[in-house]
Amino acid sequence: MIPLHDDNPTRSIAFLTILLIVANVAVFLYQLSLPRAAIEAFFASFALTPAHLTGSGTAHAYGTVLTSMFLHGGLMHLLGNMLYLWVFGNNIEDACGHFRFLLFYVLSGGGAAAAQIAVNPDSQIPMVGASGAISGIL
Known part of the structure; x- marks a missing residue:
């Protein structure tokens, strides 16, 4: 069975969890709005490609460690995550706690x-997701 919820009560609203979900969905919806050729450029710019980090390793390439976490390869990939x-x-x-x-x-x-x-x-x-x-x- 796939879990849809849990039975553990929480003391506070998990606003960062909600914010992360909203951010991931927003980026995915943006991906869907792009023309096919632009999607490739979008992934080339924001997905993490190991060879780019181990090769030239520009400052932009290091930023993809973070940005790649908000990209997804398809609807099921996004929904599962x-x-x-x-x-x-x-x-x-x-x-x-929120910060930790x-x-x-x-x-x-x-x-x-x-x-x-x-x-x-x-x-x-x-690498995305x-x-x-x-x-x-x-």
């Missing part, structure tokens, strides 16, 4: 990116 962020994120944000939750989320996503780069540093395949950050939350 947002479902698990919705179900589990509120409990972790409630337990850790956001820090943990970003560091988990960065750790996933570092693992991908370590495993395949010459890859030309763009919040899966690494959400896996850290789980």
Whole structure:
């Protein structure tokens, strides 16, 4: 069964979890509004490509560690990630506090990116999605 909610009560509103979901959905809707040729340029600019970091490693390329967490390869990719962020994120944000939750989320996503780069540093395949950050939350 796929979880749709949990039974753990929270003491506060998990506004960062909600904000992350809204941001991911907004970026995805923006992706959908782009013409096909522009989507490729959008992903080339904001997705994390390991070879770009291990090669020239420009300052822009390092920023893709963060921006790639908000891109998704399709509707099911987005929905799966947002479902698990919705179900589990509120409990972790409630337990850790807002700032530490956001820090943990970003560091988990960065750790996933570092693992991908370590495993395949010459890859030309763009890495997208919040899966690494959400896996850290789980």
